[in-house]
Amino acid sequence: MPASSFAQLTVANLLCENRSNPVGIENLHPRFTWILAGEGRNQSQSAYEIQVSKSKDFSGDHLLWESGKIVSQQSVHIPYQGPALQTLERYHWKVRVWDENGTVSPWSQPAFWQNGMLEDDAWKAQWITIGYEEPSSRPAANMRHTFSLSKPVKKATAIITSQGLYHAFLNGAKIGNDYLTPGWTSYQKRLQYQVYDVTGQLHKGPNTLAATLGNGWFRGNLVWQGRNNFFGNELALLLQVVVEFEDGTTDIIGTDETWKSTKSAILSSEIYHGETVDARKQNPDWLTPNFDDSNWDGVETRDYGYDHLVATDNEPVRKQEVIRPDNIITTPEGDKVLDFGQNMVGFVTVDISGNSGDSLILEHSEVLDRDGNFYTTNLRAAKQRNQYILSGNQDHFEPHFTWQGFRYVRIRGNVTGYSLDNFKAIALYSDMGQTGDFYTSDTLINQLQHNIQWGQKGNFLDIPTDCPQRDERLGWTGDAQVFFRTAAFNMNVNSFFTKWMKDLAADQLDNGAVPHVIPNVLGENAAGSAGWADAATIIPWDMYLLYGDTKILDQQYESMRAWVDFIKAKSKNDLWNTGFHFGDWLFYRPDDDTDGRSAITDKYLIAQCFYAHSTQLLVNAAEVLEKPADQQLYSKLLSDIKAAFIKEYMTPNGRLVSGSQTAYVLALHFDMLPESLRQQAADRLADNVRNYDDHLTTGFLGTPYLCHVLSRYGHKDLAFTLLMQQTYPSWLYPVTQGATTIWERWDGQKPDGSFQNPGMNSFNHYAYGAIGDWMYRELAGINSSEKPGQVGYKKIILEPHWDLEYQSEKVSKQNKGQLISEVKASLKTYYGTIVSHWQKDPEGHYTYTITIPVNTSAEIHLPTEKVKESGHPLEKSNDIKVLKTNEKGMVVTLGSGSYTFSTE
Structure with a gap:
C-alpha cells in the first residue's frame, strides 16, 4: 500500500452547532465542525468540501447545497451558505478534505440536523391549562388527548413547551429522555421549546398524547420567604405533533379545547421541598387510547402567544451515573440512613412492595454531624423530602419535577422489610460530554x-x-x-x-x-x-x-x-x-x-x-x-x-x-x-x-x-x-x-x-x-494560543510545571516529602484530543509524551536543552523545529502526531 494512502486523512465526529445530530435548530446558517484523524505526523487540512442534502441520498434533486472545494485549513464553525432552510425539515450533510499534500479523503459518514420552528406562524397548537378548580396544594396536572391516524406514517415530529415543567407521553412511552424540560430561562423573554422525533411511537389507528405538568421554576417555591409564582401562577402546555404520511400529505395534532385534564398522583412537587406521590391514584392506562377519560375535566385555552418561544441551545438535563448505596447506617439517634458514598445531585429511585397506604419517606442531606447523626440544618428552609404512598402492589417510585443534593438519605415512614437492593441513586445534570x-x-x-x-x-x-x-x-x-x-x-x-x-x-x-x-x-x-x-x-x-x-x-x-x-x-x-x-x-x-x-x-x-x-x-x-x-x-x-x-x-x-x-x-x-x-x-x-x-x-x-x-x-x-x-x-x-x-x-x-x-x-x-x-x-501545561487565528487550540501551547519543589517544610512533611512524579492530562477539542503526560523517574530523568491533533500545531516548552525525542537527538528530527534555548530550557514547535521527549 502506498505511504500516502496509509497516511490518508479520515473525517469523523461531525458536529452541527456544536452538537451531534441536533434536533430543533433555529439558526438559518448552522455551522459545521469536524475532527480529522490520520497516521503519522504534521498532518493538516488544506481544503474541504461540504454537501447538504434533503435526504440520505446526496444525488440529483436531493442535493441542496455543495460548497465546492474550498482552500482553507478551517474545520470548525463553518456556516451553511445554501438555499433557505425550512421549518422542521431534516437535512443531511457530509464532508471530505484534502491533506497537506493534496490527497483527498473519503467522504465522511453523513450526519444530520433538524430545524425548529423558524416562523411563529408554524405554531398551530393552542396553549391550554387545566379545566378544574385547583386545590391549594397545587398537585401536578395530567392532560391527555386521543386521536386516530388512517394512513401509514413516514415521519412525525413533536414540539413541546410549557409554563412549569413537563413530562410528555405518546402511546404510553415518555417522549424523549430529557428531564426538567423546558429548562430554566427568563420565561417572559425566552421560553425554550424542545423538538423530538416521535415517528416510532405513532401507529395507524388510535393514539394518545399525554403530559404531566409540575410547578418547577415557573411558579414553584423560589428563593426565600416561601415565595411562589415568580413567573406566573398558571401551569400551561403547548404541544404540537406534525405528522407526514407516506402518501405525502401532512396532519397536525396539537393542544386545543378538546383535551382533557385532571389532578395527578403527584400530590405536591417543589424543587426545594421534594415530591409526594400516591401510587394508589396511579393508573398507567391513562397514557393509552383504551382509557376512559369521561370523568376527567376539560381544559381552557389561553392566548400566551409564541413570540417569546425559542429553540433549545444547550444539551438537556438527563439521567447520568447510577450509584448504589454502600450501606444502611443506624445513627446514634436511631435513624436508618443510606450512605451513597458520594455527595451528588439527582434523586433516589425505589422499587418496593408493601401494604396499600403505607408511606415511605426519604429525606436527603450532605453530611452527618460529628456524632454521626443526620444533619439538615444547612439546608435552611429546603425540606428535600420525597414521600411515596404505596399501592399494595410492586411499586417503582422516582421524582418527576424535583431533585436533591445529597450523600445520605434518611428512611422514615411505616414501610418495613427494605434492604439496599430497593434503592439506587441517579445523578442528574445537563448532558454535556466530558472533555x-x-x-x-x-x-x-x-x-x-x-x-x-x-x-x-x-x-x-x-x-x-x-x-x-x-x-x-x-x-x-x-x-x-x-x-x-x-x-x-x-x-x-x-x-x-x-x-x-x-x-x-x-x-x-x-x-x-x-x-x-x-x-x-x-x-x-x-x-x-x-x-x-x-x-x-x-x-x-x-x-x-x-x-x-x-x-x-x-x-x-x-x-x-x-x-x-x-x-x-x-x-x-x-x-x-x-x-x-x-x-x-x-x-x-x-x-x-x-x-x-x-x-x-x-x-x-x-x-x-x-x-x-x-x-x-x-x-x-x-x-x-x-x-x-x-x-x-x-x-x-x-x-x-x-x-x-x-x-x-x-x-x-x-x-x-x-x-x-x-x-x-x-x-x-x-x-x-x-x-x-x-x-x-x-x-x-x-x-x-x-x-x-x-x-x-x-x-x-x-x-x-x-x-x-x-x-x-x-x-x-x-x-x-x-x-x-x-x-x-x-x-x-x-x-x-x-x-x-x-x-x-x-x-x-x-x-x-x-x-x-x-x-x-x-x-x-x-x-x-x-x-x-x-x-x-x-x-499539565495545556494551553491554547490567544493570538487571532490560533484560538480554540488551533495553536497549542504545552508548558507544564514539572520541576517543582516545596517551599514549606510543613507541607513537605504532610506529603511525606514526596513530590508529584507524574501528571497525565487529556483534553478533547474541536480538532481532536490533546495529551500531555510527564513522568519523573527516581534518578530525576523526565519522560514527556504528547499527542497533538491533526490540523493543529504546537509550541512545546522543555525544561532543559539535553532532550531526545523517541531516543534520537532533536537536531536529527525533521518534524521538530527549535525556536530558542536559554537557561530555562528549550522551546520547540511541531505539527500533529505523537511524540516522546526524554531528558538526559
Whole structure:
C-alpha cells in the first residue's frame, strides 16, 4: 500500500452547532465542525468540501447545497451558505478534505440536523391549562388527548413547551429522555421549546398524547420567604405533533379545547421541598387510547402567544451515573440512613412492595454531624423530602419535577422489610460530554480533581447553580465566571453557556447593570456587583479563546459594552467607588485579628480592578469583531481607569492600600500596575503567603488567580506548595476531611467535626474548584494560543510545571516529602484530543509524551536543552523545529502526531 494512502486523512465526529445530530435548530446558517484523524505526523487540512442534502441520498434533486472545494485549513464553525432552510425539515450533510499534500479523503459518514420552528406562524397548537378548580396544594396536572391516524406514517415530529415543567407521553412511552424540560430561562423573554422525533411511537389507528405538568421554576417555591409564582401562577402546555404520511400529505395534532385534564398522583412537587406521590391514584392506562377519560375535566385555552418561544441551545438535563448505596447506617439517634458514598445531585429511585397506604419517606442531606447523626440544618428552609404512598402492589417510585443534593438519605415512614437492593441513586445534570481527564501520582490531588468534577456535575443542571441542595440553587454570576475555565476543561460547556449568556443579556437592566443571578429572581436592586456582573464580559471572551468561535462575541457584544458603560456612568474621575459589592466573598479570616492582618480587601479596589478587566476584554472583543472606533474609545478609557487606580490605591513605591493577597492578586493579574513595579508587588504577595505559614487567605474573587499570579512572576514553587497544603485553609483540607465535592467555605466542617455557620454552608459549591484551571494549564501545561487565528487550540501551547519543589517544610512533611512524579492530562477539542503526560523517574530523568491533533500545531516548552525525542537527538528530527534555548530550557514547535521527549 502506498505511504500516502496509509497516511490518508479520515473525517469523523461531525458536529452541527456544536452538537451531534441536533434536533430543533433555529439558526438559518448552522455551522459545521469536524475532527480529522490520520497516521503519522504534521498532518493538516488544506481544503474541504461540504454537501447538504434533503435526504440520505446526496444525488440529483436531493442535493441542496455543495460548497465546492474550498482552500482553507478551517474545520470548525463553518456556516451553511445554501438555499433557505425550512421549518422542521431534516437535512443531511457530509464532508471530505484534502491533506497537506493534496490527497483527498473519503467522504465522511453523513450526519444530520433538524430545524425548529423558524416562523411563529408554524405554531398551530393552542396553549391550554387545566379545566378544574385547583386545590391549594397545587398537585401536578395530567392532560391527555386521543386521536386516530388512517394512513401509514413516514415521519412525525413533536414540539413541546410549557409554563412549569413537563413530562410528555405518546402511546404510553415518555417522549424523549430529557428531564426538567423546558429548562430554566427568563420565561417572559425566552421560553425554550424542545423538538423530538416521535415517528416510532405513532401507529395507524388510535393514539394518545399525554403530559404531566409540575410547578418547577415557573411558579414553584423560589428563593426565600416561601415565595411562589415568580413567573406566573398558571401551569400551561403547548404541544404540537406534525405528522407526514407516506402518501405525502401532512396532519397536525396539537393542544386545543378538546383535551382533557385532571389532578395527578403527584400530590405536591417543589424543587426545594421534594415530591409526594400516591401510587394508589396511579393508573398507567391513562397514557393509552383504551382509557376512559369521561370523568376527567376539560381544559381552557389561553392566548400566551409564541413570540417569546425559542429553540433549545444547550444539551438537556438527563439521567447520568447510577450509584448504589454502600450501606444502611443506624445513627446514634436511631435513624436508618443510606450512605451513597458520594455527595451528588439527582434523586433516589425505589422499587418496593408493601401494604396499600403505607408511606415511605426519604429525606436527603450532605453530611452527618460529628456524632454521626443526620444533619439538615444547612439546608435552611429546603425540606428535600420525597414521600411515596404505596399501592399494595410492586411499586417503582422516582421524582418527576424535583431533585436533591445529597450523600445520605434518611428512611422514615411505616414501610418495613427494605434492604439496599430497593434503592439506587441517579445523578442528574445537563448532558454535556466530558472533555478533560486529569491524573497525578498524588492521591489527594486526584481526589480534589474528582471533587471538582462532581461539583460541576451537581451544579450544571440547565444553569450554573451555586449549590444544589438548600433553598437557593440560583445562577450566581460570580460563581460561574470564576469557574468557567475549569468547567470548560472538564466538559464541553459551549452550548450550555451560550444559552445562559443569552439569558444574562435578556435580564440585563436597561442601564446596563447585570443581575447577581441569572435568571434574575432577586429583582432589579440585586445587580451591578464587581466580579459578579463581570460574567458579562469574562465568560464570552473565555469562550472565544477556548472554542475559537467569534459568534459568541458577536452575540454578547452589546451586553459587554452595556456593562462597561454602566460602570463608566457610575464612576467619577474614572474611579468606580460607588454601589454595593460582595467583594472577596467568603475569604479566609484568621481566628485572631490582633495585628489587623484579617482586614477585608477594599471592595472599591476590587471593583476598580474588574472595571479595568472588563474594559480590556471589551477592547479585545472590539478588535476581533473589527470595531475600530470602539477599540480606540475603550482603549483610552482603560488607560484612564488604570491611572485612577494608581492614584487612589497605590503608593509611589508600589505598595497597595489593601495589603491582602487578593488585592495584589487582582492588581497583578489584571495588569493594574506599571510594569516596573509588578515584580516587587508579586514578591510582596509571596511574602504575604509565607507570613500566613504558606496558606492562602483569599475568597471567591482572589482564589481563581492566586496560583496563576505566583507562577507568572517566578513563584511557581510557592503556588505548588499552596496546592499541596493540607491544613485549613487549603484546597486539600476538605479532601482530608472526606469531602467528595468542593465546599462553599474553606472550613465548612472543622477538624473537630463541627460545622461552619449553617446559614451559608454548602458542601457542594464549585467556586473554589477554580484551582482546576491552574492544575490543567500549569501542572499539565495545556494551553491554547490567544493570538487571532490560533484560538480554540488551533495553536497549542504545552508548558507544564514539572520541576517543582516545596517551599514549606510543613507541607513537605504532610506529603511525606514526596513530590508529584507524574501528571497525565487529556483534553478533547474541536480538532481532536490533546495529551500531555510527564513522568519523573527516581534518578530525576523526565519522560514527556504528547499527542497533538491533526490540523493543529504546537509550541512545546522543555525544561532543559539535553532532550531526545523517541531516543534520537532533536537536531536529527525533521518534524521538530527549535525556536530558542536559554537557561530555562528549550522551546520547540511541531505539527500533529505523537511524540516522546526524554531528558538526559
